[in-house]
Amino acid sequence: MIHSLADVQSLNIGEGTHVWQFCVILKDAKIGKNCNINCQVLIENQVIIGDNVTIKPGVQIWDGITLEDDVFIGPNVTFTNDLFPKSKNKDFKLEKTLIKKGASIGANATILAGITIGENALIGAGSVVTKNVPQNEIWVGNPAKFLKKKHDD
Secondary structure, eight states: OBOTTOEEOOSOBOTTOEEOTTOEEOTTOEEOTTOEEOSSOEEOSSOEEOTTOEEOSSOEEOTTEEEOTTOEEOTTOEEOSOSSOOTTOTTOOOOOEEEOTTOEEOTTOEEOTTOEEOTTOEEOTTOEEOSOBOTTEEEETTTTEEEEEOOOO
16 A cells, blocks of 8 residues: 555555555665555665564665564664765765664664664664664663663563
8 A cells, every 4th residue: 555645666565565645765665565664754765675664754764774574663763874974975985774684673763874783673762873783682872782682572
Protein backbone atom coordinates (compact mmCIF):
# COMPACT_ATOMS: atom_id res chain seq x y z
CA MET A 1 0.00 0.00 0.00
CA ILE A 2 1.40 3.33 -1.07
CA HIS A 3 -0.55 6.33 0.18
CA SER A 4 -1.72 8.69 -2.57
CA LEU A 5 0.11 11.60 -0.89
CA ALA A 6 3.50 9.83 -0.94
CA ASP A 7 6.14 10.54 -3.62
CA VAL A 8 7.50 7.08 -4.39
CA GLN A 9 9.86 6.89 -7.38
CA SER A 10 11.30 3.44 -6.62
CA LEU A 11 9.88 0.30 -8.18
CA ASN A 12 11.93 -1.82 -5.75
CA ILE A 13 9.42 -2.10 -2.91
CA GLY A 14 8.49 -5.51 -1.56
CA GLU A 15 5.03 -7.00 -1.24
CA GLY A 16 3.06 -6.03 1.84
CA THR A 17 5.07 -2.87 2.53
CA HIS A 18 3.08 0.19 3.63
CA VAL A 19 4.28 3.69 2.70
CA TRP A 20 2.32 6.46 4.39
CA GLN A 21 1.59 10.05 3.43
CA PHE A 22 4.27 12.69 2.83
CA CYS A 23 7.05 10.14 2.31
CA VAL A 24 9.66 10.61 -0.41
CA ILE A 25 11.41 7.50 -1.72
CA LEU A 26 13.97 8.05 -4.49
CA LYS A 27 14.17 5.80 -7.54
CA ASP A 28 17.15 3.58 -6.68
CA ALA A 29 16.12 2.76 -3.09
CA LYS A 30 15.50 -0.92 -2.33
CA ILE A 31 12.87 -1.75 0.30
CA GLY A 32 11.92 -5.26 1.37
CA LYS A 33 8.64 -6.99 2.16
CA ASN A 34 6.22 -6.23 5.00
CA CYS A 35 7.84 -2.94 6.00
CA ASN A 36 6.02 -0.01 7.60
CA ILE A 37 7.35 3.35 6.41
CA ASN A 38 5.49 5.94 8.48
CA CYS A 39 4.59 9.47 7.36
CA GLN A 40 7.23 12.13 6.71
CA VAL A 41 10.13 9.78 5.93
CA LEU A 42 12.76 10.48 3.26
CA ILE A 43 14.67 7.58 1.71
CA GLU A 44 17.51 8.41 -0.71
CA ASN A 45 18.86 6.37 -3.66
CA GLN A 46 21.76 4.33 -2.26
CA VAL A 47 19.67 2.78 0.52
CA ILE A 48 18.88 -0.86 1.20
CA ILE A 49 16.08 -1.75 3.62
CA GLY A 50 15.38 -5.39 4.48
CA ASP A 51 12.13 -7.17 5.29
CA ASN A 52 9.86 -6.42 8.27
CA VAL A 53 11.46 -3.02 8.99
CA THR A 54 9.56 -0.25 10.80
CA ILE A 55 10.56 3.38 10.30
CA LYS A 56 8.63 5.86 12.44
CA PRO A 57 7.85 9.48 11.38
CA GLY A 58 10.44 12.19 10.87
CA VAL A 59 13.37 10.00 9.77
CA GLN A 60 15.72 10.55 6.82
CA ILE A 61 17.58 7.52 5.46
CA TRP A 62 20.52 8.99 3.52
CA ASP A 63 22.66 7.43 0.80
CA GLY A 64 24.94 4.71 2.15
CA ILE A 65 22.62 3.43 4.89
CA THR A 66 21.56 -0.22 5.11
CA LEU A 67 18.86 -1.47 7.47
CA GLU A 68 18.79 -5.27 7.63
CA ASP A 69 15.67 -7.38 8.35
CA ASP A 70 13.51 -6.77 11.44
CA VAL A 71 15.03 -3.38 12.30
CA PHE A 72 13.05 -0.75 14.24
CA ILE A 73 13.83 2.95 13.76
CA GLY A 74 12.05 5.20 16.28
CA PRO A 75 10.58 8.64 15.56
CA ASN A 76 13.00 11.42 14.63
CA VAL A 77 16.09 9.22 14.61
CA THR A 78 18.88 11.12 12.84
CA PHE A 79 21.39 9.41 10.56
CA THR A 80 24.43 11.05 8.96
CA ASN A 81 26.60 9.95 6.04
CA ASP A 82 29.38 12.56 6.14
CA LEU A 83 31.81 13.03 9.04
CA PHE A 84 32.86 16.50 7.82
CA PRO A 85 29.71 18.11 6.35
CA LYS A 86 30.12 21.27 4.33
CA SER A 87 27.93 22.89 1.69
CA LYS A 88 29.04 22.07 -1.86
CA ASN A 89 31.89 19.94 -0.50
CA LYS A 90 34.00 18.76 -3.45
CA ASP A 91 35.80 16.31 -1.12
CA PHE A 92 32.61 14.64 0.15
CA LYS A 93 33.27 11.05 1.22
CA LEU A 94 30.17 8.90 1.63
CA GLU A 95 30.42 6.95 4.90
CA LYS A 96 28.34 3.78 4.97
CA THR A 97 26.23 2.88 8.01
CA LEU A 98 24.91 -0.62 8.74
CA ILE A 99 22.09 -1.43 11.14
CA LYS A 100 22.11 -5.21 11.52
CA LYS A 101 19.21 -7.63 11.81
CA GLY A 102 16.82 -7.12 14.72
CA ALA A 103 18.42 -3.91 16.02
CA SER A 104 16.19 -1.19 17.54
CA ILE A 105 16.97 2.51 17.72
CA GLY A 106 14.95 4.67 20.13
CA ALA A 107 13.36 8.04 19.40
CA ASN A 108 15.62 11.03 18.73
CA ALA A 109 18.84 8.99 18.74
CA THR A 110 21.64 10.24 16.48
CA ILE A 111 23.78 7.74 14.56
CA LEU A 112 27.05 9.15 13.22
CA ALA A 113 28.30 8.18 9.75
CA GLY A 114 30.21 4.93 9.28
CA ILE A 115 28.74 3.15 12.32
CA THR A 116 27.69 -0.51 12.54
CA ILE A 117 25.02 -1.41 15.08
CA GLY A 118 25.12 -5.15 15.78
CA GLU A 119 22.34 -7.73 15.58
CA ASN A 120 19.58 -7.31 18.17
CA ALA A 121 21.30 -4.30 19.74
CA LEU A 122 19.16 -1.60 21.37
CA ILE A 123 19.99 2.11 21.29
CA GLY A 124 18.19 4.16 23.94
CA ALA A 125 16.10 7.20 23.08
CA GLY A 126 18.12 10.40 22.69
CA SER A 127 21.47 8.59 22.54
CA VAL A 128 24.31 9.80 20.32
CA VAL A 129 26.15 6.82 18.81
CA THR A 130 29.77 7.65 17.95
CA LYS A 131 31.23 4.15 17.61
CA ASN A 132 30.24 0.63 16.64
CA VAL A 133 27.80 -1.20 18.92
CA PRO A 134 28.24 -4.98 19.37
CA GLN A 135 25.35 -7.40 18.95
CA ASN A 136 22.92 -8.01 21.80
CA GLU A 137 23.96 -4.94 23.78
CA ILE A 138 22.00 -1.94 25.09
CA TRP A 139 23.70 1.45 24.71
CA VAL A 140 22.43 4.77 26.08
CA GLY A 141 23.52 8.37 26.61
CA ASN A 142 25.53 11.12 24.94
CA PRO A 143 27.90 9.82 23.85
CA ALA A 144 26.24 6.41 23.92
CA LYS A 145 27.90 3.89 26.22
CA PHE A 146 27.33 0.24 27.04
CA LEU A 147 24.57 -0.25 29.63
CA LYS A 148 24.09 -4.01 29.71
CA LYS A 149 23.69 -7.16 27.67
CA LYS A 150 20.28 -7.65 26.15
CA HIS A 151 18.37 -10.74 27.30
CA ASP A 152 16.46 -12.91 24.85
CA ASP A 153 12.83 -11.89 24.48
